[in-house]
Amino acid sequence: MYFTLSWRNIWRNKRRTLIAAASVAFAVMVAVMMRSAQLGSYAYMIHSSAKLFTGYLQLQGKGYWDDRSIDKSMIVSETQTQKISTIPHVTSVTPRLETFSLVSHGLVTKVGQIIGIDPGLEDQMTGLRQRVAQGAYLPQNSSGLLIARGLAEMLKVSVGDSVVLYGQGYHGQIAADRLPVIGIVKLPFPALNNGLVYLTLSKAQEVFSAPGRITSTAIMIDNVKHLSAVKQAMHKMVNNKYDLMTWDEMMPELHQSIQLDNASGIIMLIILYIVIVFGVFGTVMMMTSERTREFGILISVGMKRVKLATVTTLETIYLALLGAFIGTLLSLPMVYYLYAHPIRFTGDAAKAYEALGIEPLFNFSTDPTIVFNQALVVLLIALATALYPLLFVNRIQPAKALKG
Known part of the structure; x- marks a missing residue:
């Protein structure tokens, strides 16, 4: 009976009901959009950074990350x-084989990071082919190399010139070769642009006397939220034979900046919740005050305060x-x-993104837990305001209410 009576009561004054429901719905929408924008931008930032080089996960030889030595390389079978x-x-x-070597042309010698890659797989992950500014991309079985523009300018080499690689191969063997610049x-990033040299994986293994060996395998996944599950599956597969590192371990600066920004985002969300509390409470207080005379009459004719408080709370x-339901329904399609259709940056912001090799987009997250969590928080806030009509009914004086 109480449930039916309460439901009918709220529709006696449709305008008042719609105002109250709209205030809650708007609060849900604002909270959902704000959190979706935050988490969406973080996911896009992580994906873009992982795609540039490291991947979400890397399978590495034991102890490789600490000293980056080719002696810590590993053999991973095709199976x-x-x-x-x-x-x-x-x-x-x-798969990659990474090491360091002297890179020489003419009288100029620099230290470069040599990366042996599978050209097709590397392009699929990082889009390296699109970064070729001069010359051509590495063919699958090429004996040439790709060199980063900054390093090429320091060595004063161009496409068609040859450079000499001289360094230490696997287990101290001498690694030396003269290779043509294909592209x-x-x-x-300046650190990458001033020091990277790409060879095919087979050629790098030949030059550095590491047949069949790699230093790491970069792994990309479809969504960062699946990282934990993929990592667990990988652990079962490798049985601690290799090291397994995640993006946040390989890029701690990015992880810390996201954590800091997330903390400030949560503070802003708390401020939003406080605004929502006052907004919803003001609406409920207005609705309750408008019904002072109605409550006074009901108590005067014998309705128990407990029953009236129950009805108003419901x-x-x-x-x-x-x-909350309307807010959720409106939030989802938005x-x-x-x-x-992510928001595209323009002007200086777009140039800053493009300089990092990232498409200048402001992304949103479609994680359903965002909508559920924000709707739940706003719902709890709205439910907490039910205390006001409860206390109002218990304290109301029928005589004063009827006079008012």
Whole structure:
């Protein structure tokens, strides 16, 4: 009876009900859009950074990350690579052989980071082919190399010239070769642009006397939220034979900056919640004050305060549920639209993104937990305001209420 009576009561004054529900719905929409924008931008930032080089996960030789020595390389069989590729949510598996060497041309010698790659797999992951500024991309079985533009300028080499690599190979063997420059690539970060040289994986293994060996395998997944599940599957597969590192371990600066920004975002969200509290409470207080005479009459004719308080509390609960439901329904299409059509930056902001090799987009997240969590928080806030009509009914004086 109480539930039916409360539901009918809230529709006796449709204007008042719609105002209250709209205030809750608007609060849900603002909270959802704000959090979706934050988490969406973080996911896009992580994906773009991982795609540039490291991947979400890397399988490495034991102790390789600490000293970056080719002696810490490993052998990963084709069968193991195929098994990794079949793990759910894994989108690419990219093997590499990385080491350091002297790079010389004429009288100029610089230290460069040499990376042996599978040209097809590397392009699939990082889009390296699109970064070729001069010359051509590496053919699959090429004996040439790609050199970063900054390093090429320091060595004063161009496409068609040859450079000499001289360094230490696997287990102290001498690594030396003279290779032609097939292409020059423009990389987004100065540290990379001033020091990288790409060879095919087979050629790098030959030059550095490391047949069949790699130092790492970069793994990309479809969404960062699946990282934990993929990592667990990888752990079971490799049995601690190799090191397994995640993007946040390889890029701690990015992880810390996201954590800091997320903390400030949560503070802004708390401020928003405080504004929502005052907004919803003001609406409920207005609704309750408008019904002072009605409450006075009901108590005067013998209705128990407990029953009246129960009905008014249920009315507030209905309004909160209705507003949260409407807010959720309105938020979902907006979030999905902005996810499918992200906001594109222009001007200086766009140039800053493009300089890092990242498409200048402001992305939103479609994680359903965002909508659920924000709707739940706003719903709880709205339900907490039910205390006001409850206390109001218990303290009301019928005589004063009727006079008012």
